[in-house]
Amino acid sequence: MPKVVPEYKEEAKSRILDAANRVFAEKGYHEATMDDIAKRLGVSKGAIYLYFSSKEDLFEAMCKTAPQAFKEILYSSFGNEANPIQSATEFFDKMLKLSASDPGLSFEILSEASRNPALKRILKRNHAEYEEVLTGFLTEGRKRRIVGDNVDIRPLANSLIALWNGLETLLVSGLSIDEARSAWLEALKAIFMNQHTANHNPQDRPSRPASKTG
Amino acid sequence: MPKVVPEYKEEAKSRILDAANRVFAEKGYHEATMDDIAKRLGVSKGAIYLYFSSKEDLFEAMCKTAPQAFKEILYSSFGNEANPIQSATEFFDKMLKLSASDPGLSFEILSEASRNPALKRILKRNHAEYEEVLTGFLTEGRKRRIVGDNVDIRPLANSLIALWNGLETLLVSGLSIDEARSAWLEALKAIFMNQHTANHNPQDRPSRPASKTG
Amino acid sequence: MPKVVPEYKEEAKSRILDAANRVFAEKGYHEATMDDIAKRLGVSKGAIYLYFSSKEDLFEAMCKTAPQAFKEILYSSFGNEANPIQSATEFFDKMLKLSASDPGLSFEILSEASRNPALKRILKRNHAEYEEVLTGFLTEGRKRRIVGDNVDIRPLANSLIALWNGLETLLVSGLSIDEARSAWLEALKAIFMNQHTANHNPQDRPSRPASKTG
């Protein structure tokens, strides 16, 4: 590691976080040792403690940065006004690639969080952000008549997040990717398409009902 | 522990599993010690090893029995022909009570499973059973015209399971119970009610009624 | 170590304390490792933790038992009505033998105690006992006219204890044993003999008040 640069400390932290992310993802919080992380970086154990005060501290820091990728996918998929099913498909495929490298990290985080209030707070903050993105997306969707007026947007945003999270649990439980994708799309279709149907009288989009029943 | 009875071995195992379940639920897999479990039972540490070859073995055995309660709730809520929203509400409230006692155990299991094929297989088996119950429920719902013909039942069953699992993740992330309930019901409403709405607008989609009764 | 005996636990504790005493005496609190103590006993490190919850706990327990030998010497030297100079000589020689095996242990204890209130309390309790023995001895001495009426006994008891403790510091500082013995006896002589001289006026001591006020 080069030194003396002013942003060096941040650079170093970020390299450690990166290594930590990979090691925790591979081995889980408890199985991963500080030595594993240090070795991954080609650095001595002690060096990590120059930047993080404890394993727990490192883990929490990692939890703060981990959802960055998630957020990016969320924004890129749902941040625009695309067709929701298309957005959702895009989201699904991107997320799948992401979580492939993280088999169980999120569950490790969740199980820790269930007993660690500090971690819980971090997750809450992250969740608030996800919720906001989706709420914005759905609000926009309502304007565009893709989402019905009778829909309570915030809860629905939460249920979309829950749905994705839940599919991750099923993937770990052996559900195939195709099955997961079907489940994801079927649910999305049920949520968005039916709304559409109900809200929109056929003359509005004559081709859709046909394709459904057909 | 009483002795000599023939089914004694099974009885003993089951008592240990029960204690393990409670202790793992309270403390998580890694924080729980064999001693904790033994003490909960009023038995010596060594005794557990007469019935289970290792902590991991015990944990896996517990994972096999753990979903019993879940299954019971699933059956009692979705095993009949009730109104789906009502079933779902019932399910939600019962599940909430259940998972209150085991804040993060399911995540612990999932994170282990992501690295432990044996555990993964167990989860898969469990999931298959859940899927079956819900598939049955939805199939029945289709007959009763609550679920549309255009719906692909198996994926929807999976997405319902995913939805619940995902809500658990959000509860750990600090979502309030009321928010979770709203999300759950809003999603269910979106899935079922719109169908319902659609069903009650025959003139709207003339082809539907036919396929429903058929 | 044999097992199952009821007093086994106490026996084991006492063996560990003995080893700890020796190792701490040889290496000092900080340089001594739990492994050192375990190896001295021919036992694994973990075994010690079955009987003592931490190194500190072990050290404190040792501090409680360490003065046993000191007390015995104190009683055997000052518990009777012997001539004080003779008692003191006896005390000196016995103590010397004792502390030869403990070069700096008592200072280790004192330096820890200066920052550890629990340890301080233990030392206080021990000191109270020493004080009592010497107070008894001096009170007896007063009856026997070896100690003057004008002497405040408790403070003098303390100063005798201090004197011994202080000689130990000088021994560590390189004072020879003979010099230490001379210092000890010279002080004792000054304290007791002068009294003696003063006290034993033949006529005999209606003059005491007089001698005091000069």
Add this chain to the structure above:
Amino acid sequence: MPKVVPEYKEEAKSRILDAANRVFAEKGYHEATMDDIAKRLGVSKGAIYLYFSSKEDLFEAMCKTAPQAFKEILYSSFGNEANPIQSATEFFDKMLKLSASDPGLSFEILSEASRNPALKRILKRNHAEYEEVLTGFLTEGRKRRIVGDNVDIRPLANSLIALWNGLETLLVSGLSIDEARSAWLEALKAIFMNQHTANHNPQDRPSRPASKTG
């Protein structure tokens, strides 16, 4: 730290020693880290190693300078011809103030010295100096008839030093300051006053006055 000055090296050393003294006094040798000392000085850890080769080296150097304050008090209290009780009282009060800031440092030093010959030599040198001061004082006292001819001065000097050192051990063991002062004065009184008393009873011991004025 300013630079380039010729005596700079000594100046720097002395500043480090000062910081070391304070930190070691506060935390004890083992708990104090090189970083603590460096930070106290506002200097980097590495800087200390330019002046001292190791922590041990620094500690030993500090031990050499540490008794400076002690010596000053010793001289100012016992360096003159005052009444011994008054000198002793003065000494006690000054020393108390001094040792209040370093609760257990001297014991730390002693316990190290018991295993470190180099340190032992330093202590011996210091002790020799103390002994000399007190021997001078007592010799002077003899001339002034405060100290009896029958007294062996060097041992008594040692016992006075021992007495003070020992009182420090008792203070750590929980003896109150007042009790310590009483013990100190009672012993001093026993040593000096009885002599004194004897001196002021000419008719009592006719031989004494002669030797006194002689």
Add this chain to the structure above:
DNA sequence: TATGAATGAGTGTTCATTCAT
């Protein structure tokens, strides 16, 4: 001279597992 990032050996402590009784 001075810095401070990096090292790496070392230590207290835990705990799953074993085994003599």
Add this chain to the structure above:
DNA sequence: GATGAATGAACACTCATTCAT
């Protein structure tokens, strides 16, 4: 079957010391 004392392999964390800058 059951016990619980003992093991021993880990692991998080610390800190004196070094050295490139």
